[in-house]
Amino acid sequence: MELWREVLNCVESVRAYLRSSSVSYDVVGQNPFGDVSKGFDVEAERIAEKCLAQVLGEVAFLGEETGLRVSGTPKWIAVIDPVDGSTNFTYDIPWASISLAIAPYRESARVRDVTLAVVAEVFRNVTYIYRGGSVEVLGAKRCGRRAQPAPIVLGYFDNECSHKPILKYTSSNARKLAIRSLGSAALDIVYVGLGNAEAFIDSRAKLRNVDVVAAIRIATALGAKAVDCSNGFRDALDIEVCEERRVSCLAVAYSDEQFNRVLSALQ
Secondary structure: OOHHHHHHHHHHHHHHHHOOOOOOOOEEEEOOOOOEEEHHHHHHHHHHHHHHHHHHOOEEEEEOOOEEEOOOOOOEEEEEEEEEOHHHHHOOOOOOEEEEEEEEOOOOOEHHHOOEEEEEEOOOOOEEEEEOOEEEEEOOOOOOOOOOOOOEEEEEOOOHHHHHHHHHHHHOOOOOOEEEOOOOHHHHHHHHHHOOOOEEEEOOOOEEHHHHHHHHHHHHHHOOEEEEOOOOOEEHHHOEOOOOOEEOOEEEEOOHHHHHHHHHHHO
16 A cells, blocks of 8 residues: 555544544643643544554654654654644534644754645545645545635734734735634645635744644645745745744735735735
8 A cells, every 4th residue: 555545544543533432522731832632632643643653664753742752763754733623623613624744854854845744624524635746635525726716814813913914914905805713724724725715824823833734735735825924934834844833923825916915914
């Protein structure tokens, strides 16, 4: 069996667990980023890591629940967010995903080095896969990229400062835009790549690289533009994947037209 299919089977094992009756919603501690960890977060990551270790052999892990773990001489780094959209998942709001990215291991590895990326919807049998420089969509009625993006901005804000760039972006647009905060950044970013929304903006300083690495690889391969605006502007493909890192500001746009307006809104 091809390696990517074996990795995909690992993701399917996580999805099967999350849909099972054995899921635990109990709070069991905090993750390395200081967020609450629930039983299903920890168990989903354990299932993924156990399976990936069998498939990939010597592999380092950067996980939302356990942080960075390196042993031996790893060939690969696997970046895992087992449940992106934990609050939605807890309350049966059907917008959550499993996010996994794999790159050859080296300390300087970046998003652009990712060779396989998977974002899998938890509540639907829809999976987005980056491999070999292109993107496949499994299980969706619509698999291609829209010729024109939907008039929707996806984003998050918790104060006036993080709300401002979203409002600035929408006010600069000639057409009326809807604003939505859905609860899974990975799915949001992939949807921008597909053209189901035209932009994603989050400047709350709450995202982590584990949340977005796979999604950025998929979206940019579809043709989207992504910027890490945490400290100035840099290509989001240069976000590190071999260390725990907050992404204080991230924006993704469908194409150059929307990207230029996003950059203006963030200034």
